[in-house]
Amino acid sequence: MAQPVSVSRAARLVGVPRAVLQAMVSRGELAAFDGMIDVTDLLRRFPRTEIENTGAFEKVARIRDEAFGRRVLERSLPPREILAQRLFGLGQELADTRRHLSAYHELVIDLIERIQPKAAHDDDARDWYERLEAGLARILAAEDETTFDAMTEMLKVVSASVTVKPGGQQFLVEGNDSILQAGLKAGLGFNYGCGSGNCGLCRARVISGEVRQLRHSDYPMSAAERQQGHILMCTNTAVSDLVVEGLVARGPADIPEQEIVARVKDIGNLGSDTLQLHLQTPRSARLRFLAGQFVTLGVAVGDDDAVATYPVASCPCDERNLLFHVARDPADPFASRLFEGGLEAGDGVNVRGPIGDFVLDADSERSPVFLACDTGFAPIRGLIEHAISIDDSQSMSLYWLGTRTDGHYLDNQCRAWAAALDEFNYVPVDGADPVADGGRLASAACDTLAPGQADFYVAGPAPFVAAVTERLAELGMDTARLRCTRV
Numbered sequence: 001m002a003q004p005v006s007v008s009r010a011a012r013l014v015g016v017p018r019a020v021l022q023a024m025v026s027r028g029e030l031a032a033f034d035g036m037i038d039v040t041d042l043l044r045r046f047p048r049t050e051i052e053n054t055g056a057f058e059k060v061a062r063i064r065d066e067a068f069g070r071r072v073l074e075r076s077l078p079p080r081e082i083l084a085q086r087l088f089g090l091g092q093e094l095a096d097t098r099r100h101l102s103a104y105h106e107l108v109i110d111l112i113e114r115i116q117p118k119a120a121h122d123d124d125a126r127d128w129y130e131r132l133e134a135g136l137a138r139i140l141a142a143e144d145e146t147t148f149d150a151m152t153e154m155l156k157v158v159s160a161s162v163t164v165k166p167g168g169q170q171f172l173v174e175g176n177d178s179i180l181q182a183g184l185k186a187g188l189g190f191n192y193g194c195g196s197g198n199c200g201l202c203r204a205r206v207i208s209g210e211v212r213q214l215r216h217s218d219y220p221m222s223a224a225e226r227q228q229g230h231i232l233m234c235t236n237t238a239v240s241d242l243v244v245e246g247l248v249a250r251g252p253a254d255i256p257e258q259e260i261v262a263r264v265k266d267i268g269n270l271g272s273d274t275l276q277l278h279l280q281t282p283r284s285a286r287l288r289f290l291a292g293q294f295v296t297l298g299v300a301v302g303d304d305d306a307v308a309t310y311p312v313a314s315c316p317c318d319e320r321n322l323l324f325h326v327a328r329d330p331a332d333p334f335a336s337r338l339f340e341g342g343l344e345a346g347d348g349v350n351v352r353g354p355i356g357d358f359v360l361d362a363d364s365e366r367s368p369v370f371l372a373c374d375t376g377f378a379p380i381r382g383l384i385e386h387a388i389s390i391d392d393s394q395s396m397s398l399y400w401l402g403t404r405t406d407g408h409y410l411d412n413q414c415r416a417w418a419a420a421l422d423e424f425n426y427v428p429v430d431g432a433d434p435v436a437d438g439g440r441l442a443s444a445a446c447d448t449l450a451p452g453q454a455d456f457y458v459a460g461p462a463p464f465v466a467a468v469t470e471r472l473a474e475l476g477m478d479t480a481r482l483r484c485t486r487v
Contacts, residue, residue, distance in 0.1 A: 004036035006161045006241075008170040014046040017391035018170075023365060035168050079176060082212060082239055108132060160238035164188070165207060165245045173238040178214055179204075180233035185317045187291075187390030189249030190233065194284045195319075197235040202246075205229045209242035252290060252357045259352045260285045262322065264345050267338065271406025273328040274375065275338055276313075278321065279349055286319045287351060291360065291386035292379045292457075292485070295353030297324070297334060299343065308334035311379035311459070311487060312354070317389045322351070325378040325409070358459065358485035360387060366455045366481070369445050371468055373401045373434055373460025376487040377410065380459050384417065395423035397454075399445045401431050401438060401464070434460065438467035443475065451476045458484045 197217030431437030
């Protein structure tokens with residue numbers, strides 16, 4: 001009989017987003033217990049033909065690899081030592097299983113042979129004989145579950161599943177990733193600081209499973225902490241499936257304000273009046289933030305400072321690489337310095353934050369609808385990338401109003417999302433008036449929606465936000481499920 005599997009691993013095997021399985025569990029369509037999916041139920045919902053067709057997962061994986069701000073994403077096998085340990089453990093399990101199966105098989109065959117002579121004359125004996133024969137035939141014919149078990153065991157070799165208590169979040173550790181890196185890529189807001197084994201903020205307690213240290217740590221872990229199973233997630237990887245106890249940020253209040261000096265990695269043109277500023281934080285001081293939040297940037301300009309607050313336009317799964325969309329604005333000294341060539345690669349920029357509560361509702365099962373105007377797309381881009389990274393939604397819709405010459409400055413990326421993700425709807429709208437066209441955009445977004453069916457995320461100039469909010473209320477949408485930010 002196939003063993004229960006975690007939601008993350010089940011989603012990987014059947015080739016659907018994790019949110020699809022989570023929604024099925026919440027609706028009672030899939031049996032689950034303590035975060036594990038019942039495989040018999042899973043096979044009933046996803047026949048073998050679907051298990052072998054992992055195209056949906058591959059498309060999402062490709063978007064995760066290519067569409068995010070991170071420049072390098074390793075998709076390699078684990079180190080040889082980790083593979084050897086996993087294969088050794090799998091070999092022990094296989095040997096034990098074969099030994100037990102052999103004993104059980106011999107016992108069943110012996111019983112059948114003993115009962116068979118009596119079956120012709122004894123009704124009870126005949127009934128037991130037929131039950132044993134039928135049961136043995138069912139076990140030998142259980143090809144789907146055997147195939148599923150084999151796929152599950154193979155996935156255990158190349159990746160380990162981690163469950164975080166008490167929240168129950170799950171993710172997979174792949175390649176050379178540490179537990180912390182894998183959790184961040186999966187969109188979890190772990191508590192951490194340096195990411196290199198010095199500060200100790202990513203300390204967690206291993207409840208079950210085996211870990212292996214990847215790199216040296218200077219953090220002075222006490223003997224008592226080690227005895228209790230404490231590790232640093234940034235310096236350890238998972239050898240087997242793990243259950244750990246750790247802190248995960250659930251909202252903006254869980255993220256402290258930080259101040260670091262980042263370096264300019266690149267300044268690129270997104271359009272005639274829009275630049276993308278790419279900052280890279282030091283390895284010893286990463287920026288913790290939630291998708292959709294803002295930070296304050298500052299650089300020295302003579303005797304004064306050029307300071308401005310911008311939304312982060314990238315996913316926190318790549319916390320070292322921060323992207324910002326900066327529009328040409330003579331009233332913004334930071335933007336003026338950027339457009340005039342006053343910043344170059346390698347220059348230091350003071351980063352302070354994060355601030356704001358324009359973040360995804362982690363507990364919502366409703367589909368998000370994003371409405372942006374011009375550079376209001378920046379925080380929404382972070383939200384979308386975050387939602388993709390954690391398979392958070394079965395469907396998403398983006399309505400983007402462009403009122404400037406380069407209003408849809410990342411139109412190709414949005415179209416790539418729509419092409420690669422079956423349930424992603426992208427509607428670009430040209431306009432000139434954020435108020436009138438904002439109301440029109442809200443109406444278009446609600447054409448196929450019933451009240452209470454979606455969560456709305458609105459970002460753009462203040463007049464646009466006000467017009468969209470008013471129109472949504474007129475259409476009967478629940479404004480309690482509306483999150484807005486002005487850009």
